[in-house]
Each structure stands twice: as C-alpha cells, then as structure tokens.
Amino acid sequence: MNKTALIIKREYLSRVRKKTFILSTILTPLLFVGIIGTVIFVTVKNIRNEKIAVVDPNGILKANLEGSKSVSYDFRNDIDTSNFNTKGYSALLYPPHTGINQTNNFKVITEKSLSRFANDQIEKDIARALENNIIADSLKIDPRRIDDLKKQAELTSVESVKKGELGNSTRSDFNLASSIGYLTAFLIYITLFVYGVMVMRGVMEEKTNRIAEVIISSVKPFQLMMGKILGIGAVGLTQFLIWIVLIFGISSVMMSFIPAEVLQQVQAQGNQMSGSSAQTSEAIKTIANAQLTLSSVNWPLVIGCFIFYFIGGYLFYAALFAAVGSAVNEDAQDAQSLTFPITMPIVIAIIIMINSINDPTSSLAKWSSIIPFFSPIVMMSRIPFGVPSTVAYWELGVSMVCLVIGFLFTTWLSAKIYRTGILLYGKKPSWKEMAKWIRR
Incomplete structure (x- = not known):
C-alpha cells in the first residue's frame, strides 16, 4: 500500500475509534436539539399570567x-x-x-x-x-x-420570484436562505479553525516527541504532511456526514407527528394556513409551513457545494497550519504569533459573509467568493439564494477552480517549509526564516 495511504489510514482510524469522537458525533445534534427544546420549554413555562x-x-x-x-x-x-x-x-x-x-x-x-x-x-x-x-x-x-x-x-403575502421561475410552484424565502447561508458558512468557519489547529498540534507533537525523526526515515516529508492533512480531513468529513444524516433523521421524525390532513390543507390553500380551524394549533401551522418552505430548497446542490467547500477550504488552510506546526518547537506563543496571519483571512471572511448575506449580488460578495482565502465561507453564504439566479454558473465554476489551484499552491508552499522545519530544533521560527526555506 502507498505510504501516504498508510498514514491517512492511521490518522483516520486513531481518531474515529476514540470514545470522545463517537460521543461528540452522536450527542452533538441531540444536545443541540435538546438545548433548543429546553430553552423554548423553560421560556414558555416561565411566562406567567x-x-x-x-x-x-x-x-x-x-x-x-x-x-x-x-x-x-x-x-x-x-x-x-x-x-x-x-x-x-x-x-x-x-x-x-x-x-x-x-x-x-x-x-x-x-x-x-x-x-x-x-x-x-x-x-x-x-x-x-x-x-x-x-x-x-x-x-x-x-x-x-x-x-x-x-x-x-394580512392574508396577502409578497412572494419574491426570480425571472424565469414565474411558472414554478416553489417559493423563495429570503429568511430561509439567510439562515442556511449563516449555518453553512459558520460550520466551515469553525471547521477551518478546529481541524486546522488539530493538524498543527499533531505535527507539533510528533516533532517535539522526536517521532517525526523515525517516520521521516521511512517516508518523505511531503508524504507525511499530506497523510496527516487528508487523514484528519477525512475525520472531519465523516463527522459532518453523520451530523447531516442525524439532523435529517430527527427532522423527519418530528415532521411525522404532523397530521397528514394538515399538510394537505396547507398545500391546498396556496401555502397559507387558515386561522379558522379550531383543531389545528398555531404550533402545527408553523411547523407545517416550515416544512413546505424547506422542501423548496435545492438541498442536493447546497449539500454538494458544502462538502466541496468544506474539503477545499480545509485543505487550503490545513497545509498552512501544518507548515506552522513543523516550524514551531514547544513554545505555544510562537505558534500563536505564526498562526495570526493565517487566521486573519478567516475572520475577514466572516465579516464579508455578513455583508454578502444582506446583499448576495454585490461586487464585494462576488469577488470575495472567488478568492480562495474567502471563498469557502463567502460562497456558501450565497449559494442558498439560488444558482444561477444569484450565483452565476461561471462564478461557481471559477470559484471552485481557484480554490483547487489555491490548495495546490499552499500545499507546494507548505511542503517547502515542512521538509526543513520538521527536523529543525532549538531555533526560534520566524516568517523571514521560513521564507528562506521556501527559496531553497
């Protein structure tokens, strides 16, 4: 088997077999739903007459x-x-x-x-x-x-319909698109930090424990770096896929409690629930309308793009975090100072994302969703608003190509730093010193 594949397998299995991974993966969606339910229940119970x-x-x-x-x-x-x-x-x-x-x-x-x-x-x-x-x-x-x-x-509602979709029975909901954009963008934002730092710490531990010296005798530094990046990335992707399945499963179970006649009534009345029915509570009306709105979202496109930008954004930044981990010895302060230039674009991307949700067709949103430093977060905030109505096909294609090119570039750049820094001890790292390693 390829040596890189062996490293990927080792990094992946050593993490997914841990009890902490299993418990956090399964309990996180349940805990999230439980917290929301508890807050709603406590709030309602505390409203006294x-x-x-x-x-x-x-x-x-x-x-x-x-x-x-x-x-x-x-x-x-x-x-x-x-x-x-x-x-x-x-x-x-x-x-x-x-x-x-x-x-x-x-x-x-x-x-x-x-x-x-x-x-x-x-x-x-x-x-x-x-x-x-x-x-x-x-x-x-x-x-x-x-x-x-x-x-x-009040029964008359204003419905936003894009040109070319006048005959389409599905409805567009700005609030829903905004919510999906916020959720997917923040998930990628958290991923870039959590798993990027995980890669950096993994490299630092192997370096400080002198394990890297033994491994480097059998594999090339580039193979070791790619194995760690892809192995930890596979762990993150597995976790998110399990979360998606659990969330849809929990949603399906919740929706199954809605009477079928209620959903039929919603559809028959043009997506509007009559307020005269004494048998149908306001809560069921809200849930039924939410289900009808969610069914209008192009979920295969949203989930597919989310997986691509999750993987692309992670690979783009994880290579840089791995390079920093290889250059740092045992001083955590050195790691913080070197990761600051890497984390700043991620924070800026969140600021741009908020602006792009308010105006997904602005010039700032368009160009930021193409630049690889910002595209994983900004583009995912725009896709729920519609493709190609809001995000043109060429924008999505160029963004994906640029992200792939950016990943290849950061991988090459990081590999130059990694192969020197992983075996360098006792010297305080700096960006100036790392630039010299790149030019070698």
Whole structure:
C-alpha cells in the first residue's frame, strides 16, 4: 500500500475509534436539539399570567381593553395602592389624570417588577384599546369590522420570484436562505479553525516527541504532511456526514407527528394556513409551513457545494497550519504569533459573509467568493439564494477552480517549509526564516 495511504489510514482510524469522537458525533445534534427544546420549554413555562387591576372611572378602557394569556384585566372600584397586592393583583393600572395619576401618561404601579413580556403586552393592549376607542367615537365604525379588514389584508403575502421561475410552484424565502447561508458558512468557519489547529498540534507533537525523526526515515516529508492533512480531513468529513444524516433523521421524525390532513390543507390553500380551524394549533401551522418552505430548497446542490467547500477550504488552510506546526518547537506563543496571519483571512471572511448575506449580488460578495482565502465561507453564504439566479454558473465554476489551484499552491508552499522545519530544533521560527526555506 502507498505510504501516504498508510498514514491517512492511521490518522483516520486513531481518531474515529476514540470514545470522545463517537460521543461528540452522536450527542452533538441531540444536545443541540435538546438545548433548543429546553430553552423554548423553560421560556414558555416561565411566562406567567399577570392579573392587572384597572382604575377606570370614566370607562375609557373598559369597552376595548382585552386581556390575553399572559395578561388579564379586572375593572374594580374598590382597589387602590394599599390593597391591590393582597387581593391577588400583580399591578394597578391608572389612566392619565385619574386618581393619584395626574400626568399625561398611563401608570402601572407594582410591588415587584413585571416581566418584559407582560410590560410589552400591556403597552400593546392599551394602544389597541385607545385605537378602537377613537375609531368607535370618531368614525362611528365597529372596531371589529376594522379588525376583519386588517386580517383580510394580512392574508396577502409578497412572494419574491426570480425571472424565469414565474411558472414554478416553489417559493423563495429570503429568511430561509439567510439562515442556511449563516449555518453553512459558520460550520466551515469553525471547521477551518478546529481541524486546522488539530493538524498543527499533531505535527507539533510528533516533532517535539522526536517521532517525526523515525517516520521521516521511512517516508518523505511531503508524504507525511499530506497523510496527516487528508487523514484528519477525512475525520472531519465523516463527522459532518453523520451530523447531516442525524439532523435529517430527527427532522423527519418530528415532521411525522404532523397530521397528514394538515399538510394537505396547507398545500391546498396556496401555502397559507387558515386561522379558522379550531383543531389545528398555531404550533402545527408553523411547523407545517416550515416544512413546505424547506422542501423548496435545492438541498442536493447546497449539500454538494458544502462538502466541496468544506474539503477545499480545509485543505487550503490545513497545509498552512501544518507548515506552522513543523516550524514551531514547544513554545505555544510562537505558534500563536505564526498562526495570526493565517487566521486573519478567516475572520475577514466572516465579516464579508455578513455583508454578502444582506446583499448576495454585490461586487464585494462576488469577488470575495472567488478568492480562495474567502471563498469557502463567502460562497456558501450565497449559494442558498439560488444558482444561477444569484450565483452565476461561471462564478461557481471559477470559484471552485481557484480554490483547487489555491490548495495546490499552499500545499507546494507548505511542503517547502515542512521538509526543513520538521527536523529543525532549538531555533526560534520566524516568517523571514521560513521564507528562506521556501527559496531553497
């Protein structure tokens, strides 16, 4: 077997067989879902119902102030600041120029601070009540009629359709594309750091333990470097593929709990869920609409490009991290100073990515998605918006070709540094010294 293949096999198997790898690979998606579910559950359970006593002798609010699940209102004349808490009320609401409140604002008197949800809800309820009161007194129109008209207007949605897709039944969702762009770009961003540093540390350990001296006697330095890079990269790719399978599996299980008639109703009504069905909860409507929107994404393209840019970006930067690892001895501070120029383009790519999601067709986004230092992150933030509608075929092709050329160049550059630095001890490394190794 080829010596490089043996090194790849050794690096791969030594890592995937570890209990930490198995547990982190399987538990990470479950932990992620569990954290989100726990946060939602705790947030919902902590939203308590606040009872508000309202002092309203003139009847300004009584006709139109409606309560909700988080806030309820009672109109009492025997409640004041001395007894509202003992009678089981969380707060006392005074309209302007009423009782002890002689200001132009509403006053909510409490003994303990209300939650942010309750404060926001009270403001909304008061604004709605005053609006309905003005409509009823000034326009002589039933406010409920206005509400019905608003609901009819809200049923109309604005759908972004690209030229050439007017006859397509799928729908484009900017928020969904943005979310996928953020997720895939940040995954690659994390990968470049985690697995790049893993390569660097692996090279440093072999060098400081003098294991490299023994290995170099049997294989060429270039073969050793490529074996470590490809072996650790295969570990990362395996982990991400398992995560993708687990995430889709968990999503499928969650979606299976949605009744089939609900999904049929969604599709029959033009992707809009009727609000008049008492049997269908708001949560099921949201999940059903989310499933319908997710089905419009070109997942084979997104996943295929993600794998390519994951591998390409990793190989591009891992070679540079390996070169730094070969030049460093035991001083961690030297490693940090040498990796700073390598990590800066990754950080800049994240900044550009945020701009490219806001405007995926800008000149900055286009050219940054072609430059190999930025393309793995920036291009993945643009692809969910559509190919070729947002990312032209030539842009995607040129970006991929440039990334492959960039990987070959960084590999050649790093190999020149690696073959000298891996056997060099006791000398403080510097970029100037490493440049001399390249020119040899």
